[in-house]
Amino acid sequence: MEFNPNNTFMYVVVALVIAFVLLQSVVFFIKAWRRGKELGMDMKALKKTVGSSALFTVAPAIAILLGVIALSNALGFPLPWLRLSVIGSLTYEATAAAAAATAVGASLSQRITDPKIFSAIAWVMALGIIPGLLLVPLLGKKIEKGISSIKSKDSKWGQIFLSGLFLGMISAFLGLVFARVQEGLAGWIPVFVMLASAVLMMTCGLIRKAFNAKWIEDYALPISLLGGMALSIPITTLVQSMIG
Amino acid sequence: MKQELSYRDSVHKTGRIWMFSALALLLAVPAAICVYYSAWPPVGGVLKGLLSVAPIFWTVGVIEVFTYVPMLGTGGSYLGFVTGNLANLKVPCALNSMDRAGVQPGTEEGEVISTLAIATSSIVTTLIIALGVLLLSQIAPVLESPVLQPAFENILPALFGALGVVFISKDWKIAIAPLLFMITLFLLVPSLGSAVGILVPVGALIAIGVARVLYKKNLL
Known part of the structure; x- marks a missing residue:
């Protein structure tokens, strides 16, 4: 056939x-x-x-x-x-x-x-890609029990433990942003985009405080993500014109 | 308390059925191709291919289960691990939604918000990709235009820059050490980029270790 x-x-x-x-x-x-x-x-x-x-x-x-x-x-x-x-x-x-x-x-x-x-x-x-599909049903309950036993022993530490887990993930991906810096100025583009998006997120926070605009808080992540992506276009053009 | 257990248990039960069915279906696709075309691939070729991806991706897969299941909760995990794109989409979406709603992961409310966020994200992703494949001839020129390429190349920096502000500002004392470690590591060894999945638990261990010391000294 x-x-x-x-x-x-x-x-x-x-x-x-x-x-x-x-x-x-x-x-x-x-x-x-x-x-x-x-x-x-x-x-x-x-x-x-x-x-x-x-x-x-x-x-x-x-x-x-x-x-x-x-x-x-x-x-x-x-x-x-x-x-x-x-x-x-x-x-x-x-x-x-x-x-x-x-x-x-x-x-x-x-x-x-x-x-x-x-x-x-x-x-x-x-x-x-099989491990995730097999291990979540097999181990998911045990992992949850482990976390809730940490929490039941000391609930404040339980929360800090989870924050540590998030921050570990966020740090690894923020570190990744710097992986191309050795290539020279062009390798800094992801770093600039990350900073632009971070500034947008902070601006959303300031607007929320200044105008008591609670709605902006709910959409701050999509706004910063899209804004950062949009800003990556002029940032890239600018960096490329500087490299010549 | 009893009700919480029974809800979680029911999610586990439903989740297991859905997940094992999804697994069977996913393996049925290549099997169906083989049967329909009576074209079974050389076993050696498949094994050789698998050998070049499995060591890294199976390791990352195992690590993802241990790091993301506590963040996503029961329903969120069963759904997130089937629908995929965890680090670049589902996990940030769930974390941000729980933060906005002011609920903690691992609580009943966190469970509800996380599952809703991941379900919504999965449905929207599926619809957008389906629509995209249908309308491809019209939208491909726009999506692939050179002007837009930087935007798609920089989606991870744009995502984690914003997410970083939210979570680092909350726990900056815990965040500094893993952040400095990771930035230094990637500056020194740029080729680690493909192994970022393996570095997530390294970052988590550093963060949790530092947090433990600070907590014991009452500095948190």
């Missing part, structure tokens, strides 16, 4: 899986919403969470879409669409696909036309 990574068969298979995961999100959404109601939580806070999460997601989701486009040259649309909508992340999928292609003697620089090579790549991408 003629192999085409963009054929209807591929689209149908992929759409089924994506629909399944979408359904899971809806089920969990409803479950959490009902629970919030049961607990007598402020419904306005729940609605704000939904609104600001949706707005915040737009820009990263478009970046993920770009990843689909990048991989589609070699793999067609359905497989990258699946891989980037469900589990995985940009860095993982691109690396896994490239590694698998190399291992079977192919390259992602051109369209994969051999179904055997294509399925080898699909297997590696699927198998390479």
Whole structure:
């Protein structure tokens, strides 16, 4: 049978899986919403969470879409669409696909036309990401118990412990921003963008205090993210003109 | 207390069913390709490919479970680990939402807010990508235009710059040490960029270690 990574068969298979995961999100959404109601939580806070999460997601989701486009040259649309909508992340999928292609003697620089090579790549991408899917159901409860036992012994320390966990993650990704500094001025662009976005976040905080504009607080992260991304364009142009 | 347990337990139960089903479906996709085209790949090739990604990504996967499950809560973890894009999307979204709503992770309220944030983010991501694939011929020229490229290349700095302000200003005493460590490390060894997932727990250990000392000395 003629192999085409963009054929209807591929689209149908992929759409089924994506629909399944979408359904899971809806089920969990409803479950959490009902629970919030049961607990007598402020419904306005729940609605704000939904609104600001949706707005915040737009820009990263478009970046993920770009990843689909990048991989589609070699793999067609359905497989990258699946891989980037469900589990995985940009860095993982691109690396896994490239590694698998190399291992079977192919390259992602051109369209994969051999179904055997294509399925080898699909297997590696699927198998390479299994730990999270296996370990959350197997260990999730134990990890939670560990955290709640820390909390029940000393609730203040429990909170500090979790803050330490967040800050560890944030530090690692902020450190990453400096990874290209050795390349000279152009390598500073991510640092400048990070600072621009940080300044926007502080400005949101100041506006909230000065005008008592509580609404801005809820949208401060999407505003700073989009603003930082937008400012990266003039920052890049400026730095490039300075390098000449 | 009893009710909290029963809610969590029910999330665990539902979550396990959904997650194992998702796992089966994900493995069914390459299997379906093989059956439909009767094109089974050489086992050696798959193993060789796996060998070049598994050591790093399985390690990162295990680490992610231990670092993100406490942050995301029960429902958030079952959903977040299936829908993916954790560090660049789901975790920041959940942390920011809990902070804005003034709830703590690990509490019942934190559980609700985190799950809602991750569910919303997953639904929106899925819809945007689906829409994007459908309308691709119209939007690809815009998205791929050279003018916009810096914006997408700098999404992580823009995200963590803003998120950093929120969380570092709250606990700056804990933040300074891991932050200085990471910046120095990346300045000295830029090639560590691909291993950032492995460095997250290193940063967390430093932060928690410093916090413990400060806490014992009553400085927090």
